[in-house]
Amino acid sequence: MKYVLITGVSKGLGKALAKAFLYASYGVIGISRTGDQELEEEAKKNGKPFTFLSWDLTKIESLEDLVSQILSLLPKECEELVFIHNAGEMQPVTEIKNLTAPDIHHNFLLNTISPLALTSAFLRRFSTTSIPLQMVFISSRSVVAPRKLWAVYGAAKASIDHFAQSLALEYRGKKSFHVLVIHPPAMDTEMRKRYLKKRSWFFWFLDWISVHILRQKKVYHPDLVAWKILYLIEKKSLPSGSVWRWE
Ligand SMILES: NC(=O)c1ccc[n+]([C@@H]2O[C@H](COP(=O)([O-])OP(=O)(O)OC[C@H]3O[C@@H](n4cnc5c(N)ncnc54)[C@H](OP(=O)(O)O)[C@@H]3O)[C@@H](O)[C@H]2O)c1
Numbered sequence: 001m002k003y004v005l006i007t008g009v010s011k012g013l014g015k016a017l018a019k020a021f022l023y024a025s026y027g028v029i030g031i032s033r034t035g036d037q038e039l040e041e042e043a044k045k046n047g048k049p050f051t052f053l054s055w056d057l058t059k060i061e062s063l064e065d066l067v068s069q070i071l072s073l074l075p076k077e078c079e080e081l082v083f084i085h086n087a088g089e090m091q092p093v094t095e096i097k098n099l100t101a102p103d104i105h106h107n108f109l110l111n112t113i114s115p116l117a118l119t120s121a122f123l124r125r126f127s128t129t130s131i132p133l134q135m136v137f138i139s140s141r142s143v144v145a146p147r148k149l150w151a152v153y154g155a156a157k158a159s160i161d162h163f164a165q166s167l168a169l170e171y172r173g174k175k176s177f178h179v180l181v182i183h184p185p186a187m188d189t190e191m192r193k194r195y196l197k198k199r200s201w202f203f204w205f206l207d208w209i210s211v212h213i214l215r216q217k218k219v220y221h222p223d224l225v226a227w228k229i230l231y232l233i234e235k236k237s238l239p240s241g242s243v244w245r246w247e
Contacts, residue, residue, distance in 0.1 A: 001025070001026070001027050001048075001049075001075075001077065001078065001079060002025075002026045002027070002078070002079050002080045002081070002082070003026060003027045003028070003029065003074060003075075003078050003080070003081050003082070004017075004018075004021045004026045004027075004028055004029070004081070004082040004083075004084065005029045005030075005031070005070060005081065005082070005083045005084065006018055006021075006028065006029070006030050006031070006084045006086055007031045007032070007057060007084065007085055007086050007087040007115070007118075008031075008032050008086040008087030008088065009028075009030025009031060009032050009036070009039065009052070009086075010030075010032040010033070010034045010035060010036045011032075011036070011189065011190055012187065012189030012190055012191060012222055013086055013138065013184060013187060013189060013222045013225060013226060014030070014032065014084075014086040014087065015036055015038075015039060015222070016221075016222035016223045016225065016226035017084060017086065017226045017229060017230070018030050018039050018042075018050070019039065019042050019223070019226070020223070020226040020227050020229075020230045021082075021230060022039075022042050022043055022046045022048050022050065023042075023046060024230055024234070025046070025048060026048065026082070027048055027049040027050070027075075027078075028043065028048070028049070028050045028051070029050075029051045029053065029070060029073055029074075030050065030051070030052050030053070031052075031053045031055050031057065031066070031087070032054070032055070032087060033054060033055070033056050034054070035052045035054060036052075039052070040052070051073050053066070053069060053070070053073075057087055057110060057114040057118070058106065058109040058110050058114060060109065060113060060114055060117050063114070063117050063118050063121050064121050066118070066121075067118070067121045067122050067125055068125075070122070071125055071126070074131075078131055079131070079132075080131065080132045080133075080134070081126075081131055081132070081133050081134070082133075082134045082136065082233055083122070083133065083134070083135050083136065084136045084138065084229075085115040085118070085119070085135075085136065085137045085138060085160075086138040087110060087114075087115075088110060088111050088138065088140075088157075088191070089106075089107060089110050089111065089153075089191070090150070090153045090191055090194070090195050091103070091107065091153075091194065091195075091198070092104070092107065092152055093149045093150060093153070093195055093198050093199075094149055094198075095149060096151050099151075099152065103152070104152050107152045107153060107156055108152070108156050108159075111153065111156035111157060111159075111160065112156045112157075112159045112160060112163075115137065115160060115163075116159075116160075116163055119135065119163075119167065130176070131176075132176040132177070132178075133176065133177050133178070134177075134178045134179075134180065134233055134236075135164070135167065135177075135178070135179045135180075136179075136180045136181075136182060136229070136233060137160050137161075137163075137164045137179075137180070137181045137182070138182050138184065139157045139160050139161050139164075139181050139182060139183055139243070140153065140154065140157040140183060140184075141183045141184075141185075141245065141246075142154035142157060143157050143158045143161050143183065144183070144245075160181070161181050161243060164179050164180075164181045164241065164243075165179075165181070165241045165243075167179050167241075168240040168241025169241065171240070172240070177240070178236060178240045179240045179241050180232065180233070180238060180240075180242060180244060181241075181242070181243040181244065182229055182232075182243075182244050183243060183244065183245040183246065184220075184225050184229075184246055185218060185219075185220050185225065185246040186217070186218065186219045186220065187219065187220050187221070187222045187225055188219050188220070188221060188222070189222055192219070220246075225246065228246070232244060
């Protein structure tokens with residue numbers, strides 16, 4: 001059986017990915033601080049293994065322990081592993097002059113340092129196996145199209161893109177290792193809701209008009225995006241190190 005490891009599995013895109021992979025007959029290992037009952041039920045319905053690990057990924061000193069737990073959960077007969085770094089946070093959303101060092105630090109911890117350190121710790125141990133591995137990084141369009149007030153988020157995600165491409169370079173020629181970066185579209189998730197709450201009432205109103213009335217702005221259901229990502233991962237038609245953008 002193929003397995004997928006998803007960070008940020010409790011809601012939004014991570015939860016949608018977990019449901020799609022369960023449906024596609026993968027065993028799923030999900031990581032986030034809180035769990036989700038619906039995923040447990042979905043796994044039972046599909047008769048596929050789902051294991052949830054409650055972990056705060058910003059506690060970077062504990063990531064080696066997390067790797068040990070993950071490896072102990074992977075069965076010997078695992079045919080292939082997909083590792084999706086999805087957990088992320090957009091805050092602080094503010095002008096650069098209003099940023100505080102602790103806010104910047106927290107954003108980079110979750111969006112950048114944690115996935116980098118987790119990848120490194122994971123590869124140190126996983127490289128001794130012969131299981132094919134696909135490493136997928138969920139990034140953001142803001143890397144190539146900077147947005148006002150998103151400076152920290154965009155900078156943190158830009159580091160991810162660079163890291164993923166360097167990773168692909170290091171493993172170039174190794175057929176059993178593949179790296180992909182995804183820039184999803186705007187999705188109707190709690191992250192987006194939290195972002196809108198931080199903006200003015202007028203901004204929220206303009207956004208609503210632009211999405212629901214004028215239909216100038218597209219905001220997608222995370223399930224739809226998850227199925228597209230699953231398709232890209234299964235197809236493996238993009239070269240390792242590619243950045244895939246939802247246009
Ligand atoms: N929404 C969008 O429009 C959009 C667009 C482009 C890219 N993205 C990217 O897509 C990814 C998913 O976003 P989303 O919209 O689905 O966000 P979301 O609804 O806020 O979900 C974020 C997930 O990350 C987990 N998480 C947050 N902090 C964590 C921590 N310290 N330790 C472990 N897990 C943590 C959350 O679980 P717990 O709270 O239970 O820990 C949750 O499962 C992110 O990388 C985001 O940057 C989103």
